[in-house]
Each structure stands twice: as structure tokens, then as C-alpha cells.
Amino acid sequence: MPTKKIVLKFPPRLVEQPIIYKLVKDFDLEFNILKANIMPDEEGLLVLELTGDEKKYNEGIKYLKSFGILIQPLSKDVVLDKEKCTHCGACVTVCPVGAFTVDEKTRKIVFDNTKCIACELCINACPLQAMELHF
Ligand code: SF4
Ligand code: SF4
Incomplete structure (x- = not known):
């Protein structure tokens, strides 16, 4: 199963939502948090390593983007x-x-x-x- 590293930037309204938990539960993805900067009322920043089936991975990314989360690969x-x-x-x-x-x-x-x-x-x-x- 492929593993990808991504950077997530999400707005303050989402900081306390169980979004990452849903990636495991609904899309069967395994995650490893490499870096996290999450403070109440501030933009959240998360660097994740995601492992899982390619199709489920793409669905999971689509799910994250539907909340207005900005996603970029950690390749820079x-x-x-x-x-x-x-x-x-x-x-x-x-x-x-x-x-x-x-x-x-x-x-x-x-x-x-x-x-x-x-x-x-x-x-x-x-x-x-x-x-x-x-x-
Ligand atoms: S890289 Fe150097 S010049 Fe640029 S903000 Fe940092 S300390 Fe200042
Ligand atoms: S690009 Fe790298 S060095 Fe610059 S603020 Fe972000 S994490 Fe820090």
C-alpha cells in the first residue's frame, strides 16, 4: 500500500473537529502525524503520512478538501x-x-x-x- 506525506492547513473552525479520525474510520487509511501545530482559534497545520489503498486515499483527500482544507504534498x-x-x-x-x-x-x-x-x-x-x- 502506498504511503504519502502531505501538509494540511485548516481554518480555526475545524481545529476541534475529528476529521483525521474519520480518515481512518470511513476511508480505512492509516496515518502517522509527523508535525502538528493546533491551537484554538488559530489556523491549524498538520503534516501527515497517509497509507492506504490508492482509491480510498483519493476519496479521503477529496473529503478533506470538501471542508476547505488546503493540501499540498511534502515534496518541496x-x-x-x-x-x-x-x-x-x-x-x-x-x-x-x-x-x-x-x-x-x-x-x-x-x-x-x-x-x-x-x-x-x-x-x-x-x-x-x-x-x-x-x-
Ligand atoms: S531569512 Fe534572514 S532576512 Fe529573511 S526573515 Fe529570516 S532572518 Fe530575516
Ligand atoms: S517553510 Fe519551513 S522554515 Fe519556513 S516557516 Fe515553514 S516550516 Fe518554517
Whole structure:
């Protein structure tokens, strides 16, 4: 059975709904939560690994989309252009998974690509376009 990694962004009204449970119950999909950022009254972000029959998978995705959930494959690579970065810190505050840290000694931004879930929030937040999306 194929396994796919996807990023889900869903509106605050859905944060407390048992949507993922329904994927198991109604579409027979197995899931593994890789990353989650779910706060009451805020947009939810979930990175899932879904395993199951292709047809059921497609039906499950259709079901999620019917709620207005945005879905994208986790197949993008986000890269920091060190030449452009001025270490302003704008990306640190928007990243939902803590992929950026500030080096205590140098006060410079350190980017850990392995934590990144390609949500693209830092790309929009960076005033210098130092965060790039590679496909
Ligand atoms: S927002 Fe852009 S310029 Fe600022 S620290 Fe992050 S990557 Fe560097
Ligand atoms: S795209 Fe940027 S904000 Fe989103 S997880 Fe990756 S580093 Fe963090």
C-alpha cells in the first residue's frame, strides 16, 4: 500500500473537529502525524503520512478538501540564501516548527532544514526574499 506525506492547513473552525479520525474510520487509511501545530482559534497545520489503498486515499483527500482544507504534498525544499539574509529574525517568529534558532554568541539565524515542513510562511515573511522554495 502506498504511503504519502502531505501538509494540511485548516481554518480555526475545524481545529476541534475529528476529521483525521474519520480518515481512518470511513476511508480505512492509516496515518502517522509527523508535525502538528493546533491551537484554538488559530489556523491549524498538520503534516501527515497517509497509507492506504490508492482509491480510498483519493476519496479521503477529496473529503478533506470538501471542508476547505488546503493540501499540498511534502515534496518541496526550502533553502536559506545566506548572502541575502540580514538576520532580522522575522522568519523565527512565523515558523510553526521551530526550524530557525538564534545563535546566542553571534546573534545570527541558524536554519535547520530537517525540521522544515515547507509551509512557506517564512518565504512570505522574509523582507529580503532570502528564503527560497526549490522543487
Ligand atoms: S526573515 Fe529573511 S532576512 Fe530575516 S532572518 Fe529570516 S531569512 Fe534572514
Ligand atoms: S517553510 Fe519556513 S516557516 Fe515553514 S516550516 Fe519551513 S522554515 Fe518554517
